[in-house]
Amino acid sequence: MRAVVLKGPDDFSVQEVDTPIIGDGDLLIKMGKAAICGTDLRILNGTKTKGVRYPSIIGHEICGDIFKIGKNVSDFSIGEKVAIANVIPCNSCRCCLNDQENACLNRKAIGYEFDGGFAEYVLIPEIAIKSGNVVKLPNYVSYEEGALIEPLSCCIRGLKNAGTKFNDCVLVVGAGPIGLMHIQLSKIAGAKKVIVSEPNKMRREKALKLGADIVVDPTKEDLSKIILKETNNIGADIIIMAIGVPAIVNSTLKLCRKGGTVNLFAGFAGTGESKIEVNTIHYNEINVNGSTAYKRSDYLQAADMVITGKVHLKEIVTDVFKIDDFEKAYEICKSGTGLKVLIEP
Ligand SMILES: [Zn+2]
Ligand SMILES: [Zn+2]
Structure with a gap:
């Protein structure tokens, strides 16, 4: 599959990588659209290195369709449109127990510890599925809007x-x-x-x-x-x-x-x-x-607001690029001429 591979601070390229192979408890999502966030820009240009793996695939604002289902996963079917809450709290640290799971001391996140959305396919690990981080969307919600549920939940x-x-x-x-x-x-x-x-x-x-x-x-x-x-x-x-x-x-x-x-x-x-x-x-x-990240309850509220049309997110999208044109998307983001820039396969 095509993917943006981050090799080091300020060092990334679009290349062919193996499509992830899912385990029995995982899902494989065919990426519909993934949005570039300010944090991604700081990771790409090397000013943010904490919690970043090299090499890895970043991108944490993701919407797509279920493409493959591990044999132990129930409640999902092929082709369903889903948005991903990328932050996975541990539920047992001091922050989690103090109703602050968004600041979890052991948090794992898709786009950081797990490869993210700037690729054709994204593996959603069992731990994310079990903690309810895969949210189904009706078909009338666009991939753009689905991807922007994540930043909306942060807001x-x-x-x-x-x-x-x-x-x-x-x-x-x-x-x-x-x-x-x-x-x-x-x-x-x-x-x-x-x-x-x-x-x-x-x-x-x-x-x-x-x-x-x-x-x-x-x-x-x-x-x-x-x-x-x-x-x-x-x-x-x-x-x-x-x-x-x-x-x-x-x-x-x-x-x-x-x-x-x-x-x-x-x-x-x-x-x-x-x-x-x-x-x-x-x-x-x-x-x-x-304010850091979001609780899953914030994410579910954000998804609900998008599903019921209470917020306007399409207005915020100005550019969409193919994965292979990621460099152009990155330049547009840096120039600040647009607003939200998204990537699609
Ligand atoms: Zn973000
Ligand atoms: Zn925790």
């Missing part, structure tokens, strides 16, 4: 950590694919006003289309002034940082109201170090938290 986790509720004023910093999901989820959670800060015009327009009330170009407009004006001088209730730029963390903290919450959703670039004035947090009693 649902972020939203829950942020605690967005009825009548809140939410600032979403960055309107890439993740920011565009957060806008929609914030509205669904009851936010009365969603303000979006984004320098790219196409992304601002997309943000408006997907429910943002106000969009701001922070390179030309005074974001701080606009936030104060829109919130009766108190600041945003909730801020979601959906772009990992360490240099703007400090100024973003200052846009939060006293007692509000700032969720550092994005993975931050470089070493992730940022100089912040901690008294902003201290005197204003601001809650700052993070």
